Amino acid sequence: MKVAIIMGSTSDLAKVEPAVGILKDYGVEVKVRCLSAHRAARMLSEFIDEIHNDGTEVIITAAGMAAALPGVVASQTVLPVIGVPLSGSVLDGQDALYSIVQMPPGIPVATVAINGSKNAAYLALQIIGIKHEEVKTRLRLERKSMEEAAMKANEEVMAKFE
Numbered sequence: 168m169k170v171a172i173i174m175g176s177t178s179d180l181a182k183v184e185p186a187v188g189i190l191k192d193y194g195v196e197v198k199v200r201c202l203s204a205h206r207a208a209r210m211l212s213e214f215i216d217e218i219h220n221d222g223t224e225v226i227i228t229a230a231g232m233a234a235a236l237p238g239v240v241a242s243q244t245v246l247p248v249i250g251v252p253l254s255g256s257v258l259d260g261q262d263a264l265y266s267i268v269q270m271p272p273g274i275p276v277a278t279v280a281i282n283g284s285k286n287a288a289y290l291a292l293q294i295i296g297i298k299h300e301e302v303k304t305r306l307r308l309e310r311k312s313m314e315e316a317a318m319k320a321n322e323e324v325m326a327k328f329e
Contacts, residue, residue, distance in 0.1 A: 169223040175230040186288035204239040225291040231255040234263035237276040250276040
């Protein structure tokens with residue numbers, strides 16, 4: 168099980184690291200690269216060629232501002248691409264969000280919330296879970312644990328006000 172994570176700038180690292188941790192916790196091999204679509208286009212294309220041949224199943228891309236990275240990656244692969252729009256400009260990530268979700272027909276990028284790298288990791292796990300039953304089973308267990316925590320919180324609120 169392999170996922171590639173590509174960010175456009177080292178300033179994006181802190182926003183991407185939570186996804187790396189989640190994926191590794193599930194036993195997924197993660198390749199992380201900082202390859203700007205604007206400043207390192209040739210190396211980006213070479214990396215995409217590399218992951219086409221190494222068993223990578225999903226690509227997570229994280230970029231801010233013009234956020235060309237997810238679309239450029241999606242234009243060069245048929246692997247699922249998940250875009251994470253990042254805040255960092257005066258538009259606080261809305262520019263990146265609009266850039267990523269407005270892809271032309273035939274070149275889709277699944278898009279999560281601004282700074283939503285955790286959900287990008289979980290979406291990648293759900294995609295991987297189609298083929299890897301152990302991931303699907305663990306995701307179900309984690310969801311059950313979330314439900315139990317939510318119900319416990321509800322009981323605490325009810326006890327406080329009743």
